[in-house]
Structures are given as C-alpha cells and as structure tokens.
Amino acid sequence: MVHQSEIQQALADWFAVNARDLPWRRAQTPYTTYLSEILLQQTRVDQGLPYYERFVRLFPTIQDLAIAPRDEILKAWEGLGYYSRARNLHRAATEIVERFDGRIPDQENDLKSLPGIGDYTASAILSIAYGQPFAVVDGNVIRVLSRLTTFAGDVNTSAARRQLKTLATDLLPDDNPGAHNEALMELGALVCSPRSPSCEICPVSKFCGAYSIGRQEDFPVKTKKRPVPHYDIAVGIITSDDSRILIQKRLDTEMLGGLWEFPGGKREGAESLKETCARELMEELGITVDVGKALTPVKHAYSHFKITLHGFYCTIESGEPESDAGRQLDWVVKENISKYAFPSANRMLFDELGIDSGD
DNA sequence: AAACCGGGGGC
DNA sequence: GCCCCAGGTTT
Structure with missing residues (x-):
C-alpha cells in the first residue's frame, strides 16, 4: 500500500x-x-x-x-x-x-x-x-x-x-x-x-x-440483501389451577437454542391465528385447548425474517402437556419467570401478563 | 459460496 | 423502514 x-x-x-x-x-x-x-x-x-x-x-x-x-x-x-x-x-x-x-x-x-x-x-x-x-x-x-x-x-x-x-x-x-x-x-x-x-x-x-x-x-461495495419474509407466530399462555404458567425450552439445534418460551408456532396457509395456536399446542404438547382472549400483538425483526407474535390465553380441555421433541417443560409462577432466559419477542409479552422483567 | 444466526441504534 | 454492527458455523 x-x-x-x-x-x-x-x-x-x-x-x-x-x-x-x-x-x-x-x-x-x-x-x-x-x-x-x-x-x-x-x-x-x-x-x-x-x-x-x-x-x-x-x-x-x-x-x-x-x-x-x-x-x-x-x-x-x-x-x-x-x-x-x-x-x-x-x-x-x-x-x-x-x-x-x-x-x-x-x-x-x-x-x-x-x-x-x-x-x-x-x-x-x-x-x-x-x-x-x-x-x-x-x-x-x-x-x-x-x-x-x-x-x-x-x-x-x-x-x-x-x-x-x-x-x-x-x-x-x-x-x-x-x-x-x-x-x-x-x-x-x-x-x-x-x-x-x-x-x-x-x-x-x-x-x-x-x-x-x-x-x-x-465504499465498501456490497450486494443488496434479499427482502426478508414475514411470519405470524401464535403462542399459548397456559396457566395451571395454582397459577403457574407453562413454558418450554428450545433445543440447541433450533434458533434461540437453550432459551425458554411460551409454546406455539408459525401460521400455516390460510388458518386463523387461533387455529394456529390450537394446532401447534396439539403438535408440540399433545393437548387440546380452548383458545381465548388475545394479547396485544408484538412485532419483531430477526436478521433474516420478521414476525408478528400473537399471544393467546388458553385453557387445557384434554391431555397432559408432553413435548413432542424432548423439549424440557416447566410450570412457573410469575414471580420466577424472570429467572429464565427468554427471547426478546417473548419478553415483550411480559408486561401485559403482569410478569416482572427482572431488570 | 451461500445460508443461517439476534437485537438494537442511527438515520 | 433500512442498514449495520470488534463474525462464526453449517450446508
């Protein structure tokens, strides 16, 4: 040079x-x-x-x-x-x-x-x-x-x-x-x-x-990035009779591996968000639920896609939650949820759920 | 070589 | 909204 x-x-x-x-x-x-x-x-x-x-x-x-x-x-x-x-x-x-x-x-x-x-x-x-x-x-x-x-x-x-x-x-x-x-x-x-x-x-x-x-x-010269897709995610807020909330741990092989989250998943096709929520909870946990009131939707951007996260209060109608993929499950009282590591989008639901963020 | 992997701040 | 950030791993 x-x-x-x-x-x-x-x-x-x-x-x-x-x-x-x-x-x-x-x-x-x-x-x-x-x-x-x-x-x-x-x-x-x-x-x-x-x-x-x-x-x-x-x-x-x-x-x-x-x-x-x-x-x-x-x-x-x-x-x-x-x-x-x-x-x-x-x-x-x-x-x-x-x-x-x-x-x-x-x-x-x-x-x-x-x-x-x-x-x-x-x-x-x-x-x-x-x-x-x-x-x-x-x-x-x-x-x-x-x-x-x-x-x-x-x-x-x-x-x-x-x-x-x-x-x-x-x-x-x-x-x-x-x-x-x-x-x-x-x-x-x-x-x-x-x-x-x-x-x-x-x-x-x-x-x-x-x-x-x-x-x-x-400078620097760089190629433009492709537009990122958007997904709707529906998750269930499931509370036990003694006021514990059900959370599950993501697998190491998944994105956000090792973090905890409210169970749910991605909307498929033309189904409604409530249908998404019920289907995911059946697939992941083997339970049928009544999908109730929705929380305020949360928007969040990842590096290669965007999501809108829809939380729903759910009541179990039949079955006992058991992970389909060996994911760890836990029933946690609100006061203790902040001890678990959550992705940011999940944390954005905490306020409305009356959960202390811990910081 | 290209895709995948988070979240936040600056403009 | 879009771009970028004291990059690495996997496919």
Whole structure:
C-alpha cells in the first residue's frame, strides 16, 4: 500500500489521543480480551458494554465460566442475540480449562480449534493479548480499507475478504500490531462511519482514495440483501389451577437454542391465528385447548425474517402437556419467570401478563 | 459460496 | 423502514 508507514503513524498518533476508555482496555488480560471479543461479535461497543461489565462481575475468570451452569450464562446473555455465542463461550471455557490448563491459547491453531473463535477473533486475541503480528478484518476494517484504496470488489464475497485480509496484513506494523488493529477499528467506529463519515477530522483522509474523489459513501461495495419474509407466530399462555404458567425450552439445534418460551408456532396457509395456536399446542404438547382472549400483538425483526407474535390465553380441555421433541417443560409462577432466559419477542409479552422483567 | 444466526441504534 | 454492527458455523 502507498504511504504505508505514514498511515501507520497517523493511526497510532490518532489512537493515542482518541481511544475510548473501555473496561477491557483498562485491565487487559488474555481473558478480558477473549471475553470482550466474543461479546462484541456483530455487536456495537455501546450495546455490548453493560454485558461485558456483567460478565466480568459474574465470571471473573475462565474457570468461573467453565463451572457455571449453562443456563446461568444464557440468562446473563439474554437480550444480546446470537445465542450460539453464549453456548460456544461455555463450551470453549470448559475446553480451555481442560486442554490448556485454564490459559487462553496463544497459538492460532489452538484458538481456532475452540468453538466460537474464527479468523477474526483468533487474530484479535493473538495481536491484542499477545502482541503477535496478525491483522484483523472486521466490519470497521473492511470499511476503512475499502475507502482508503477504493476497493471495487463486492466485500460479501470470500475472494474480496481474502484480498482485504492481505491489505490489512500489508498495513500491519512490526511494532505493537494489537494497538494498530484497535486503532483501525476505532477509526471505523468513531470517524469512518457507514454514512456521513467525518472525513474532515480523519487522520488519514489525505491518503484516502475515496475521499480524494468525493465518493466515501460508495465504499465498501456490497450486494443488496434479499427482502426478508414475514411470519405470524401464535403462542399459548397456559396457566395451571395454582397459577403457574407453562413454558418450554428450545433445543440447541433450533434458533434461540437453550432459551425458554411460551409454546406455539408459525401460521400455516390460510388458518386463523387461533387455529394456529390450537394446532401447534396439539403438535408440540399433545393437548387440546380452548383458545381465548388475545394479547396485544408484538412485532419483531430477526436478521433474516420478521414476525408478528400473537399471544393467546388458553385453557387445557384434554391431555397432559408432553413435548413432542424432548423439549424440557416447566410450570412457573410469575414471580420466577424472570429467572429464565427468554427471547426478546417473548419478553415483550411480559408486561401485559403482569410478569416482572427482572431488570 | 451461500445460508443461517439476534437485537438494537442511527438515520 | 433500512442498514449495520470488534463474525462464526453449517450446508
């Protein structure tokens, strides 16, 4: 890359002054680096921050994470999304204790052998925690480098990702590669933003190809996403004679795996929502119910589809609830429901049900 | 290579 | 509404 050492220096100087005061930078250890990187995958720093504080408080060491019940980790993760990260975090912590004597590995192959650690996270840990020369390529780096070099490839392709990894590696300094990686990401987060970047205060604008032609927002080049489908979901609020509500646990193999929810499912064809509710409760639990009053519908967007969640008060007419797929069931009093980890859409029904959110 | 996997904030 | 975020895993 042209002006390589000048860009390195400008980035380092800028970062020395503008780096945010973040908790995993204050008391940095391999564990805090690992934990923060997992929490921040596809997650903005501002959103991950309270979760990081919670996790270092609940699980100060990798051993604490390894011996914790998984449900406890999922509960602490509740609301952050991409719950496979929490499941993998628990598995990886166990493996780190067993295979690596409780130390976060400092070898690329060892790190990548752990669940939840791919190329980005391995490079981040190796460079930031261990000072090794591995370049990171995250969303920020993609944006900064594609603008600097007017990179024309579609960054959603693996070929383009490889080229950007090479670019990032070329730009990596021998001295303090970890700080350089952090600086590049910090610049992407604070200055080189997706829309309306602050080029007038950017330390590397004079080296930026996109800025020189006034086309900052034309990079990175990426293909448009397909429109996402919408589904109606009907769930039953089933209450026992002693005022306990029936909830079930999602399987690990399902989306939102390991979280608890009100039983129900997706509307099929032209059936009514009440029919959906009755059919799903028969299929999943083997019970016939009387579907009563509806709760206020809740809209929610996932990454690849949208739903409207319809809750119905239901009364069992016949049968005893038994899961069709070995899902765990539980009858819970309202006061205890907040001890279970629920998906956000389910939680949006809590208020109307008189359930305390617990936070 | 492409699909799948959450939730929230900014515009 | 749409886009994007300190990406990884599965198919």
